Amino acid sequence: MSTKKVISLPEKKYFPLNRVEREIGIACDVEDLIHFAAIGEIELCVKINWQRYFDPDSIATDDIRIFSRYDYEKARKALTETDYTGHPELSYLEVAYETDITVFEEQIIYIGEPKDLIHIPVEIKGMFSVSSELFSFSEKALIDGGIFYEKTLKLPRANDFSVYDITSRSGGDGIKYTPTGISGLNYPVSVNNLYITNVELERLISGKTHSVLAQDKCNDKPNHGNVERFAAKREQILMAAMYIQKEYPEKCKTYVDWAKQIDISAISFWPDTGKPPLEIDGIERLLSKVFDPKKWSGN
Incomplete structure (x- = not known):
């Protein structure tokens, strides 16, 4: 009598849309998922692999802009206040945000004219969520196989994350850095390259979106x-x-x-x-x- 070996595989962190029904064991086709994303109940993501000076995906870029929140004054002082040498202690801030599916790293530097802080992307890798507006405006066209180019992508929901901040070396809690998204990557979005994270699947399975989704299905009124x-x-x-x-x-x-x-x-x-x-x-x-x-x- 032969016995099959059982391999213990790590938990998957994200899934292509056409695998969701199989994973959660209930009827939920691609059209449903696109609709739920269009009404803002779930996030759908694309996979990015971009590095400064090296773009393996050949993604068209148009002056990448980074959206993040941090202690602006503390960052500015770290880059402008001089020490005993007559120069600022730091020439740039290296900050990064990381989850089990997303890596986001940037440098913040100070320039004299115009006098402001500017952001330089270093690495953008992993899952990034697509705005619900793209789905709401293009729901049927996406389902029918259309491709749309999205410039603004956000960080997806995550249960845990880590922030690496070089300013923390001088004590305290650094500049309290939290990125929110990016703009400037003209990323082609289609049903074939959309993913759903396990965080969103857990929300579907636990029913956290059920009441709103059920109401939406039964009521077409605004x-x-x-x-x-x-x-x-x-x-x-x-x-x-x-x-x-x-x-x-x-x-x-x-x-x-x-x-x-x-x-x-x-x-x-x-x-x-x-x-x-x-x-x-x-x-x-x-x-x-x-x-x-x-x-x-x-x-």
Whole structure:
């Protein structure tokens, strides 16, 4: 009588969409997952493997911008205050964020003109989530095999993460660095290169999204609660924008700079969370309408 060897394999951290039904053991096809992503109930990801000076994926780039939150003043002082030699202690800050599926590393340096901190991406590797807006605008086309190029990608939800911060060497807790996403990678998104993480699968299996998903399936009417919540968030952002424009007009010459300053100053406006109620790309879209009122369409 032959016996089969049982191999103990590590837990998978993410799955292609066409494997989800098999993994969770309940009916859940690709069309369902795209729909759930479109209404913001789950995150779907693409896999990135990008390094500075070396791009194995040959991903088209357009001035990569990094979105992160940190103690701006502490970072600036670390790069500008001189020691006994007459030079700053550090010429750059090396910061990194890591989970079991994502690595995100950058350098922060100070330049004299314009006097500001700039971000240089070093490594962008692993899973990055696609905005729900791409799915909501392109849901049917994606299901039918379409390809869309996404510039803004966010860090996916994670149960645990580590932050490496060179400023911690001088004591304290460093600059309290937390990245949120990237823009500038023109990444081709299709059903064939989308993944779902085990964190999102656990949310599906545990039923944390069940009540909202069931309601959405049974009710095609607009969710006025969501509309009201977004309106409240938008009002908070605009109030913060008015204050920033008054106090730091030089930081509001473009809607991108304006949004960045709101993000940097978030702890002052939202002390409980330390971050704005909208992601940086959402703030940019909102402020772009302030620059060009013709873009307003009632939402």
